[in-house]
Amino acid sequence: MRGATRLGFAVLLKFYTQYGRFPRGRVELAGEAVEFVARQVQVPASELGFHDWTARTVEYHRAQIREHLGFRECSVADAERLTAYLADVRRGACWCIAGLLGWCVVGSLREAGCTVPAGSSGCELGVSVVR
Template identity: 85%
Template sequence: MSGKRGATRLGFAVLLKFYTQFGRFPRNRTELPGEAVEFVARQVQVPALELESYDWTGRTVEYHRAQIREHLGFRECSVADAEKLTAYLAEHVAHKERRPEQDRVELLARCRTESIEPPTSGRCDRIVGAALRKAEETLTALISSRLTLESVERIVALVAGADKDDPDVMT
């Protein structure tokens, strides 16, 4: 906080407070409750109205985010992190929990445990989707490996017979 004044000081303080409370950064000013901004403004001795001149899209906010991540011991989610998170979800969560919204909760909890800044909403959706697909593929492979040759032949014959009787049955 040293060396920061006015809107920059308040913006930094609000980002820090929001991150420590919610485990992520606010997407924009509208996510910040007015009472919380007033409270933080009093703490840092900057008028709350100063926040209106804080630039939420420029280099300053990116620098502030980097400083906060470093201070709190977090890092941005890398491609390698996303792959590890996908594998973790597929192995430990998605094989028993098929609801994407619950898998997303587990993903965010895992990010916090691993000190990873949560990915964007769209990236979270892709990680969860990939984990669900991977868990399904693993389960399918497990079931398939347990089928006898006779069972496989009977399933193939059943599907082939259904196609001959009614071509629309499988569509």
């Protein structure tokens, strides 16, 4: 890997290990963090401006990172199993607010080795179960 690609991969890896998801784009990355990672991989931080966040290479990098860290993308079967679990929780002794259900969704997905889809929050997932 060279230049922007190497820095982009390193930033994706660092962000994922810290937040449990991938960044949606450059705007989510703190400048200080990019500078720090850039020094580690010996690439100027300005190179990140040339990184294409929508290219096939990024999808490949995400797959490599998930595999290395022992995660996988959530399947339809995973989502159905999780929905059934949350429906059972809702029928139980206590009723959870949407935010708490969202927290449960995110935690359950991570325990199952799944990643939370970019662009969706646990709260949105929890609200869909409550309705």
